[in-house]
Amino acid sequence: MVTLLIIVVVLAAAAAFFVWWTQSRPVTIGQILRDLRRYDGQTVTIHGKVVSAMNVLVLRYFEVSDKTGDIRIVTKRGLPKVGDTVTVHGVVRQYFNFNGMTLTVIEELGPGEARQFRIFRRRQATSP
Numbered sequence: 335m336v337t338l339l340i341i342v343v344v345l346a347a348a349a350a351f352f353v354w355w356t357q358s359r360p361v362t363i364g365q366i367l368r369d370l371r372r373y374d375g376q377t378v379t380i381h382g383k384v385v386s387a388m389n390v391l392v393l394r395y396f397e398v399s400d401k402t403g404d405i406r407i408v409t410k411r412g413l414p415k416v417g418d419t420v421t422v423h424g425v426v427r428q429y430f431n432f433n434g435m436t437l438t439v440i441e442e443l444g445p446g447e448a449r450q451f452r453i454f455r456r457r458q459a460t461s462p
Contacts, residue, residue, distance in 0.1 A: 364402025366426055370438060373426045378440065380405070381421045387413040395439070398422060409442040 360381045366373045382400035395408045398420060407422050414420050424442040 360421065362402040363398070363400050363405045366405065366440075367403050367438065370426075370428050374428045374438075375425065377423070377425050377443070379421060379423045380440065382419070384414045384416050384418045384420055387416055389413060406437075406439045407442050408439050411442065411444060 360379045361373075363380055363382065366378065366380070380398060380400070382398040382404075385397050385399045385404060387396040388394075393408070394410070394413055395406050396413055397404055397406050407424065422440060422442055424440040427439050427441055429437040429439060
């Protein structure tokens with residue numbers, strides 16, 4: 335019985351490490367933009383250089399570039415300086431794709447903020 339418990343604990347720890355490792359590894363911006371179907375709605379980590387930053391009323395965003403492409407980051411935090419090297423953890427969102435024009439962003443997650451999963455349940459019909 336003790337052996338079974340040890341095996342279960344080791345497998346659970348290995349699974350938790352695997353999930354942490356795959357979500358904390360940076361992906362390239364090019365990977366995201368080439369395969370939006372895979373990454374849209376997924377939590378990713380990217381690393382790159384800030385090439386522009388803008389604060390328009392309530393919208394704060396900055397653009398990050400790596401060797402494979404560039405992408406906008408929407409944030410609730412303060413903006414980094416142009417030229418800074420940053421690591422960003424957030425959720426990929428394709429806002430629109432119309433007639434060849436696309437807008438794909440990463441919504442940055444704040445410190446300690448995790449992606450929230452929404453569970454939708456069907457309402458059961460009530461009889462009259």
